[in-house]
Amino acid sequence: MEPIISMPVIAPNEFLGIFAVSTMVLVLGVGYAALVTLSKMGYLSRKWIPVSYIFWILQAYSLYDLSVRIHSSPFTFKVLMIAMLAYLFAPHVYFYLVEQAEKRYSQAEEHR
Amino acid sequence: MLTNAHLKYESQKLGMNYFRVAIVLFGAQLLLGLVAAIQFMYPGFLFEVLDFSVARMVHINALVVWMLYAMIGSVYYMIPDETGEEVVGAGLGKLAFWVLTAAVTVVVLVYIFIQIGSGTEATIWLINEGREYIEAPRWADIGIVVVVLIFYWNVFATFMKGKRTGIMTVMVADLFALAGLYLAGMFFTDNISMDQYWWWWVIHLWVEATWEVFVGALAAYGLIKILGAKREIVEMWLWIEVLMLFGSGILGLGHHYFWIGTPEYWWEIGALFSALEPVPLVAMFVHVLYDWGKEQGHMEANAAEGEKAHAVNNTPAMAWIATNAFGNFLGAGIWGFFHTLPQVNIYTHGTQFTAAHGHLAFFGAYATILIGMMYLGVQGASGIKKMTMTFKTKMALFLIIFGLLGMTVALTIAGYEQVLVERADLGGGWDAYFTAQNLPWMVQAMGWRLAMGVVTFLGFVYLLWDLLTIGKAQAKEA
Incomplete structure (x- = not known):
């Protein structure tokens, strides 16, 4: 009988790297979001925003590395990279919306 | 209580x-x-x-x-x-x-x-x-x-x-989906793949979509109740979270379809949307900390000189909600992302990795916030304006979190051993399963899981004791 599933074979010594890199993707992602948040809240100076981009670059690299390690298809690889680009803008869109909502809220308060 | x-x-x-x-x-x-x-x-x-x-x-x-x-x-x-x-x-x-x-x-x-x-x-x-x-x-x-x-x-x-507040609007819509999904687990089909397909809808469209949205709505309510956070801001966060949770969670369910006989396109759909699932969890994490920090800042700015300002009127509930923000990201996010892509999932599916993810995700994402809600209930029922943590609250928090993390680490080690020995090395057959079950790494990991389970249970005893006594004790003090 023909095999139905043909998945890439991963050598046993590759798994630790895969799990470590996938953790890095998320930890660096939180680092990026946390630095942007703390800067926006005033706990850190605005100078930290460029540092957050280093976290994002490392995160994007980790995801790239992960997709190579798991032998992902070209389609999955492209999609993951597009997701990373979207993630670059996500915190900024968030805080733009928060600032706009704050403005509208304080204007509504003043009118009352 | x-x-x-x-x-x-x-x-x-x-x-x-x-x-x-x-x-x-x-x-x-x-x-x-x-x-x-x-x-x-x-x-x-x-x-x-x-x-x-x-x-x-x-x-x-x-x-x-x-x-x-x-x-x-x-x-x-x-x-x-x-x-x-x-x-x-x-x-x-x-x-x-x-x-x-x-x-x-x-x-x-x-x-x-x-x-x-x-x-x-x-x-x-x-x-x-x-x-x-x-x-x-x-x-x-x-x-x-x-x-x-x-x-x-x-x-x-x-x-x-x-x-008709935004929180209740989300809650009403979400509960409709949550209740309706139960019906998908009430009928049988002759084809096992189709049967599994519908059955997965119940628990996994609960935990990856409707329960997460439910938690978002509870966190929003909790932040307003505990911190006095601005409703407009909290509800805006909530709508964004709903968008992201449903946007990623519904199709992210695809990672359960990889190996049950469904068409191959679920590999790509499941991989993509599962990879996006941690994003709203990061957002929820940021949301709770952002509101907490902001309200605390407002309180401190408005306090008289030398006066201590606390934005939180129920520290046990807030501690559990903050644990939820962190635990949701760690358990559902990191432990989920570990094995969500099909190329890795074929090796981890059904190993103790799944159990590790299940333990930490259910605890981090759901148990924590529901315990927080119980403390809110006790506060209201006992008429306490400002509820603070007791020794028992702290012991419960510490022991339960420590125990759960310990169990998760032990199960992860066991799962890792299964991936290497049972799946990658021996090919995942019947004999491979039993060989892996009897190796020292597995046996020791299961020993540690039991020990950490006992620690968790001790934490539960403190939690129960605290819930039963904190209301009466602090109402007397007030």
Whole structure:
């Protein structure tokens, strides 16, 4: 009988790297979001925003590395990279919306 | 936790009843988990008295049911605060509560006392439906649907009668989906792939979409109640979270379709949307910390010189909600992302990795916030303006978190060993499974899992003790 599933074979010594890199993707992602948040809240100076981009670059690299390690298809690889680009803008869109909502809220308060 | 003295709404009193049963079922879940963990090490333990298959089944079913109880309790508790109205059918709600509690008791007793025998159409109706996680027999299934319809009617009708806040709008829509999904687990099909496909909808569209949205709505309510956070901002966050959670969670379910015989396109769909699933969890994490920091900053700015300012009016509840933000990201996010891509999942599927993810995700994403809601209930029921942590609260937090993390690490090590030996090295067959089960890494990991389970149970004892005493003690002090 023909095999139905043909998945890439991963050598046993590759798994630790895969799990470590996938953790890095998320930890660096939180680092990026946390630095942007703390800067926006005033706990850190605005100078930290460029540092957050280093976290994002490392995160994007980790995801790239992960997709190579798991032998992902070209389609999955492209999609993951597009997701990373979207993630670059996500915190900024968030805080733009928060600032706009704050403005509208304080204007509504003043009118009352 | 045993008093309703300061609650003026029947809805909130009913909510407290649900919390009380929830905490009892939580205890039962942990006890049966301990029994199953001992049986992993010593298979003869309680053999033919309380078999592993039964202990594991009750452990998991009790988890699902105590969470549903605490969720229903949370909604009944928040309805008057959000809508400004008493629940429309309080009497009917109480009747449904007692019917559900009686039905759950009977189902658990049947699980425990009627464990083996041949399966017939009658056993599906009366004993066990045989579907993992939702084994309740069909009579109980139908009863659950009736009870949930009553609950939903109460929520919907009260919502239509009172204020329609953003939080309640999300809650009403989410509960409709949550309740409706249960129906997907109530019928059988001849094709096993199709059957699994629908069955997965129940638990996994719950935990990856509707329950997460539910948690988002509870966190929003909690932040307003505990911190006095601005409703407009909190609700804006909530809508974004809903968008992201449903946007990623519904198709992210695809990672359960990789190996059950569904078409291959689920690999790409599941991979993409599963990879996006941690993003809303990061957002929820940021949201809680952002609001906390901001409200604390406002309090400090407005405080007189030398005065200590605390934005939080219920530190135990806030501690559990903050644990939720972190635990949700860690358990559902990191431990989920570990093995969500199909290329890795083929090696990890059904190993102890899944159990590690399940333990930390259910605890981090759901148990924590529901415990937080119980503390909010105790605060309201005891009429305490500012509730603060006691030694018991801290012990409960520390022991439960430490125990859960310990169990997760132990199960991850066991899963890692299975991936390497059973799957990658030996090819995942029958013999490979047993070879991996008997290696020292697996045996030691299971030992540590048991030890950490005991630590978690001790934490639960402190939690129960605290919930029973904190209200009375702090009401006296006030």
